[in-house]
Amino acid sequence: MAGDVFDDQDNFTYKEVKIGEYYLLKEILNEQQLYHYNLNGPYSERFLEINENNFEEYMKRKYKSIIYVASAGTKIIGFTSAYLNHHNEGFIEDLFVTEKYRNKKVGSSLFSKVLEWLKENRAKSMDVHVSVGNEKVMKFYENNGFKMTGYTMKMETE
Numbered sequence: 001m002a003g004d005v006f007d008d009q010d011n012f013t014y015k016e017v018k019i020g021e022y023y024l025l026k027e028i029l030n031e032q033q034l035y036h037y038n039l040n041g042p043y044s045e046r047f048l049e050i051n052e053n054n055f056e057e058y059m060k061r062k063y064k065s066i067i068y069v070a071s072a073g074t075k076i077i078g079f080t081s082a083y084l085n086h087h088n089e090g091f092i093e094d095l096f097v098t099e100k101y102r103n104k105k106v107g108s109s110l111f112s113k114v115l116e117w118l119k120e121n122r123a124k125s126m127d128v129h130v131s132v133g134n135e136k137v138m139k140f141y142e143n144n145g146f147k148m149t150g151y152t153m154k155m156e157t158e
Contacts, residue, residue, distance in 0.1 A: 012077070012106055014113060017067040022056035024069065028076045029055060032096045039133045059083065059093075064121060068113045070097070070106045077101040080110040082118055090123030095137070111144065 017024055059065045062083035070078040078097035084090055092114060097107045118126055128146060130138045142148075 011072075012101075012104075012109070013071045014068055014109060015071070017069050017079075019056065019060060022059075022067075024076060025055065025067075025079060028069070028079055028096065028098070031098055032094070035096070035099075036131055039131055066114065066117045068110055068117075070101075070110055072101065078106045078110055080114045082114045084118070084121055084123055088122060088124050090118040090121075090126040092118075092126060092128040095128075107140065111140075115144075 059067065059081065063086050065081065065083035067079060067081040069076045078095075078101060080095045081093040082090060083093060092111075095107060095111055095114070097110070115126075126146075128141055129152070130141065138148075
């Protein structure tokens with residue numbers, strides 16, 4: 001499956017982004033940053049620090065990782081990323097679709113592809129973190145078999 005290009009019924013194209021191709025994510029990462037900042041304000045300032053370079057470094061440090069993008073023509077309209085740790089526990093790091101293309105099954109298709117990758121790589125479990133205020137996404141994951149297992153709370157020390 002790696003490196004293949006997939007098409008769906010709405011003529012969206014899906015493909016894996018390899019190390020060295022993360023520059024392709026610049027625009028969609030910027031969109032994701034603004035979405036999370038608008039959703040959570042100051043808590044999400046950490047999202048404003050993410051760019052295609054430090055995201056690539058972050059993913060390269062993972063035991064095993066994957067990124068898929070969805071495109072409409074030449075424009076990337078969504079992406080998902082996941083990784084496995086050394087215990088073979090899976091983590092869905094991102095699932096984001098540009099607002100114009102939401103509710104068109106793009107997120108579901110990306111989710112299916114990353115879920116398939118995690119299963120192919122024998123993930124023992126799969127975790128996902130959903131930002132506060134993102135109830136629609138929380139519902140999406142619940143509808144796809146994820147269960148709430150706790151809350152993560154944060155306190156800034158500086």
